[in-house]
Amino acid sequence: MPTIKYYLREGLLPAGVLTSPNQAHYDDEHLRRLRLVRALVDVGGLSIASVREVLAAIDTRDESLHNKLGAVQEAISQPSPVELDPLAIKDVQDFFARHGQTECVDVTESNVTHMLAAALSSARSVGHDSIKELLDPYLEGLKIIARADLDYVAQHRSPDDVIEAMVVGTLIGDTVLKAVRRLAHAQVSAEVLGDVPAPGRAD
Template identity: 45%
Template sequence: MRIGELSRRTGVSVATIKYYVREGLLPPGRLTSPNQASYDEGHERRLRLIRALLDVGGLSVAGVREVLAALDDPERPLHKVLGAAADRVVPRYADDPGEVLAAREKVTELIRRRGWLVDDRSPAADALAVALAALDEVGHAEFAEQLLDAYARAAEDVARVDLGYVNRRGAREGLVESVVVGTVLGDAVFGALRRMAHVDASARLYGDPDAEDHEDG
């Protein structure tokens, strides 16, 4: 297909496609004449992945380049490729003295206790440490002590479901796109479901059992 058709199929402007080619994110098309190039479905898949990494994952062009380099490395295990994508869509936090450093110890202990194959200095571990430090700062340190393992068990269940979905995507590019989209939008879905469940649980625990009768009347 010509670049115009690739643009129509993906919704990405011709100028942007050319920019991605110049930046090394998208392979150039196959030259069919000095001024014409042909593109195929592989270019379309790669272009959709680039847009997912940029628009959904919020990565920089440099970050996208790193993920694509991992994806295109045949020696890189799939686990490492997916990790490279996931790590770059989780906010990174700078080291902070005091509360955050203490919270990092809790995160390290959680990883050890759960037997997780996770680096305790990964972006996700950093994010958890910052969240735990914030809970401590507002007087809810017992949250981690009482609920952290229950949250971890729930996260393990969700992770298994997530990876079951990702595993059905087939090609490596489809897997990477699923991880990026699933990490960002999956967090939004899970957060919304959690809030809805809170409303239901609160209504059942604290609500007026006759409230519906009053409203109907």
């Protein structure tokens, strides 16, 4: 399997135990790690460099679980190449201020806040400044979702399993959310727009 060799060469999988010059033995932990790497690449769409960062964060043993989760979250949230619009940065700071964060937020300090400011900058660059109005209802819906995510992660016992559940749940969860959001859109659109003709169509 060339993929395993590639992951071994990239240092994403520990070497197996050689049982002959051409054969190596891989145990359950190897297989588990291989499946995790594949999920990160295939589902998360992460680069090899990002996978390495996630694995390093999982394997670090000298931080609190909360810090470790934060490091993993940063690794799986790459900063966008979009140039930040100062007005979009202000939108993010206002959003934080509305939710009790009174100190001024430096959006470049974290990949997550940078991702948010970049998305709002892109929206502004295509004339959709008012997308910022969505932040509060999004947070309201996402509180329900985050509570479910936490319940899911809490089903796992060892801290390593908790982190793996967080990574898999966050990345696969992003795709699940995207898909279910589109299904919700389709349902709402059918209810509201089902019989509105498009322009140019005979009415």
